[in-house]
Amino acid sequence: MKPSTDPIVAGTPRSRPAGPVRWLGQFLLYGLFAVFIGVFTQWPPYHPLGADQALIKVSVARLGQPVGECRRLSDEELAKLPPNMRDPIRCPRERSPLSMEVHVNGARMLKRVAEPGGLSKDGAAAIYERLVVPAGKQQISVRFNDDVRPGARIYEYDADVTLAPGQVLVIDFDAEKGGIVLL
Amino acid sequence: MSVINTRGLRQRGLKGWRTVERYFDMAFGSALNPLRHLGTIGFLALWLLAASGVLLYVLYGTSVDGAWLSVEGLAHLPMGLGRLLRGLHRYAADLLMLGVSLHVLREWLHGHEQGARRFHWLTGVPLLVFCSMSAIGGFWLAWDRLGQYSALSTAEWLDALPLLASPLARNFLSHASFNDRMFSLFIFVHVGLPLLLLFGLWFHIQRLAHVAMLPPRRLAFGVILALALLALARPVLSHAPAALDQVPAQLRLDWLLLWLHPLTDATSPGFTLALAGAAVLVLLALPFLPRTPRPAVAVVDPKNCSGCTWCSDDCPYAAITMAPHPDHPGHLLAQVDADLCTSCGICAGACPSSTPFRAGQRLVTGIDMPQLPIDALRRRLHAGLATSKEERPIVMFSCRHGASDAHLRGAGPRGADLHVIELLCAGQLPPSFIEYAMRHGAAGVLVAACREGGCEFRLGERWMAQRLMRQRMPQLRIHASAVPLQLAFAGPGEEPLLDQALHGLRERIPAMSPHMSMNANEAIH
Numbered sequence: 207m208k209p210s211t212d213p214i215v216a217g218t219p220r221s222r223p224a225g226p227v228r229w230l231g232q233f234l235l236y237g238l239f240a241v242f243i244g245v246f247t248q249w250p251p252y253h254p255l256g257a258d259q260a261l262i263k264v265s266v267a268r269l270g271q272p273v274g275e276c277r278r279l280s281d282e283e284l285a286k287l288p289p290n291m292r293d294p295i296r297c298p299r300e301r302s303p304l305s306m307e308v309h310v311n312g313a314r315m316l317k318r319v320a321e322p323g324g325l326s327k328d329g330a331a332a333i334y335e336r337l338v339v340p341a342g343k344q345q346i347s348v349r350f351n352d353d354v355r356p357g358a359r360i361y362e363y364d365a366d367v368t369l370a371p372g373q374v375l376v377i378d379f380d381a382e383k384g385g386i387v388l389l
Numbered sequence: 390m391s392v393i394n395t396r397g398l399r400q401r402g403l404k405g406w407r408t409v410e411r412y413f414d415m416a417f418g419s420a421l422n423p424l425r426h427l428g429t430i431g432f433l434a435l436w437l438l439a440a441s442g443v444l445l446y447v448l449y450g451t452s453v454d455g456a457w458l459s460v461e462g463l464a465h466l467p468m469g470l471g472r473l474l475r476g477l478h479r480y481a482a483d484l485l486m487l488g489v490s491l492h493v494l495r496e497w498l499h500g501h502e503q504g505a506r507r508f509h510w511l512t513g514v515p516l517l518v519f520c521s522m523s524a525i526g527g528f529w530l531a532w533d534r535l536g537q538y539s540a541l542s543t544a545e546w547l548d549a550l551p552l553l554a555s556p557l558a559r560n561f562l563s564h565a566s567f568n569d570r571m572f573s574l575f576i577f578v579h580v581g582l583p584l585l586l587l588f589g590l591w592f593h594i595q596r597l598a599h600v601a602m603l604p605p606r607r608l609a610f611g612v613i614l615a616l617a618l619l620a621l622a623r624p625v626l627s628h629a630p631a632a633l634d635q636v637p638a639q640l641r642l643d644w645l646l647l648w649l650h651p652l653t654d655a656t657s658p659g660f661t662l663a664l665a666g667a668a669v670l671v672l673l674a675l676p677f678l679p680r681t682p683r684p685a686v687a688v689v690d691p692k693n694c695s696g697c698t699w700c701s702d703d704c705p706y707a708a709i710t711m712a713p714h715p716d717h718p719g720h721l722l723a724q725v726d727a728d729l730c731t732s733c734g735i736c737a738g739a740c741p742s743s744t745p746f747r748a749g750q751r752l753v754t755g756i757d758m759p760q761l762p763i764d765a766l767r768r769r770l771h772a773g774l775a776t777s778k779e780e781r782p783i784v785m786f787s788c789r790h791g792a793s794d795a796h797l798r799g800a801g802p803r804g805a806d807l808h809v810i811e812l813l814c815a816g817q818l819p820p821s822f823i824e825y826a827m828r829h830g831a832a833g834v835l836v837a838a839c840r841e842g843g844c845e846f847r848l849g850e851r852w853m854a855q856r857l858m859r860q861r862m863p864q865l866r867i868h869a870s871a872v873p874l875q876l877a878f879a880g881p882g883e884e885p886l887l888d889q890a891l892h893g894l895r896e897r898i899p900a901m902s903p904h905m906s907m908n909a910n911e912a913i914h
Contacts, residue, residue: 244623246643253640334558374635
């Protein structure tokens with residue numbers, strides 16, 4: 207008798223369906239899989255913004271001004287310090303928060319105060335907001351402050367802009383360009 | 390959600406899953422059922438991504454101006470090769486996410502997140518995160534409107550975490566602020582993370598033995614063919630080039646990979662971050678939820694272990710290693726790592742000392758399961774056959790994870806002649822028990838296992854069948870065709886298959902001689 211490597215008993219009938227049924231079933235399931243992938247990788251279309259809307263991005267990241275004035279140390283105060291730390295000018299380490307308000311067509315769309323980063327509040331602060339507005343003519347008014355000291359400057363910017371549908375308008379702060387800028 | 394509710398949900402889900410699996414069995418056969426090869430299908434998708442990704446990278450221009458042009462240029466390569474390449478790459482990513490998600494669901498439904506398999510679950514969760522992140526990063530490289538939307542949306546999403554002093558999204562304010570260096574970051578996300586994924590996969594499968602890195606050849610061929618045809622029939626095309634001063638009006642979004650972005654748009658970055666974080670935490674916590682006590686693990690008896698290594702070879706979870714025997718220099722002794730043992734008993738079925746023909750009141754084998762020792766199996770078999778009043782009794786060795794045999798037990802027209810002996814796994818059955826049953830009066834033997842490829846312990850049904858087909862040690866000594874032996878592969882809910890197998894066996898028995906020789910390959914008529 208030959209050594210047996212054949213299955214002892216063929217698997218139960220339902221586990222081995224007949225040829226045509228099997229091929230048809232596989233064809234259908236592979237097809238369903240392909241249709242599922244093919245459809246849901248491209249459909250339904252997605253509209254990140256309404257057809258008649260535009261976007262204003264308010265984005266500022268900067269180091270605020272020190273919270274107080276620098277002062278000159280007296281000779282007695284300097285004498286108490288180690289020789290390598292005798293800097294005659296002492297400035298506060300903490301920075302001012304950034305404060306921003308944005309009005310569109312007279313309505314306030316944003317009012318944010320961003321605290322400076324770091325355990326000693328000596329890091330930069332950042333504001334990033336998306337404001338969805340209707341496309342078309344907009345009157346934009348921005349107030350920005352990065353200094354809590356009395357009498358500090360408040361940056362203001364007013365502009366009339368016309369936004370196309372889907373347009374992105376960026377409100378940023380660039381000290382070199384005089385303050386608030388629109389990009 | 391209470392533990393009881395979770396259990397009920399799992400049981401209902403498992404019932405539904407098995408129903409779907411049965412439909413797939415009808416088309417593919419159980420051994421090629423893709424729902425039982427989800428892990429290896431994930432591997433296949435990863436290899437496809439790696440191969441097509443290398444070619445795409447060769448053709449890719451790593452710059453703001455070059456990225457879109459180089460990807461768009463793929464659509465114009467001759468013979469549709471570029472479309473095939475890009476489509477295969479994208480759709481393989483979809484397959485990877487789909488396969489891995491279903492793999493997670495299947496393992497949870499089967500309760501595989503606990504016990505010795507906790508390690509695989511915990512090492513698998515980060516892989517899901519790596520897959521998602523690297524897939525999303527791939528869209529940025531095309532640097533079209535979709536890539537722009539995805540990159541910006543991801544940046545805004547991550548900015549909800551208080552990690553960076555300056556928001557990541559500021560990199561995408563305008564063309565002036567966006568430069569070629571961003572593509573180094575994009576490539577790190579899309580290429581670097583998959584390397585981490587591969588490293589994580591090594592951990593994921595480290596505690597498994599006999600790991601398949603690809604699905605069966607026919608299944609792999611079918612999947613690749615389906616993806617290739619899809620790539621040609623529905624090519625992946627670029628949107629218009631990215632324009633940071635515009636919000637894209639309409640996107641052909643890949644909802645399988647980019648669903649997080651619209652959800653974030655509809656809610657908030659904080660909400661989806663919390664959701665994603667909670668999902669990961671829940672997945673990581675699942676293995677630690679209360680569960681039924683862990684069953685006893687395999688125990689080695691040094692006096693009866695011959696050091697043959699068969700148990701070590703067959704253990705699906707690499708829980709058995711061979712060490713020098715302390716009492717017999719030059720010999721080996723099996724050692725069980727209790728943390729890795731899943732208590733399947735496959736090792737006991739592999740042990741040559743598990744033969745019931747051994748003398749002795751109590752049968753002690755080399756490696757055994759305390760909750761169902763080989764000695765207890767022999768006693769039950771012996772007692773069942775000794776007390777049988779039937780002319781042609783049938784012995785059924787039944788895996789407790791397969792189709793239920795409850796309706797076949799006991800007296801009655803269907804089961805009066807049947808003696809059911811339950812096993813921890815079909816792989817626990819030493820083949821010599823079949824010979825022993827025949828020698829002690831059984832007219833036929835039915836071995837009921839889980840579906841092919843559907844073993845609760847990965848390989849039990851395969852090893853058992855190979856042993857009985859004399860392809861694996863320990864072999865069935867008698868010739869298969871000489872034995873009234875029926876093998877049935879039936880999962881839970883497939884009890885009619887057991888009935889069918891039993892009926893077939895009963896029909897065959899009168900035609901076969903009840904006497905047989907114990908010399909291999911011979912039958913006495």
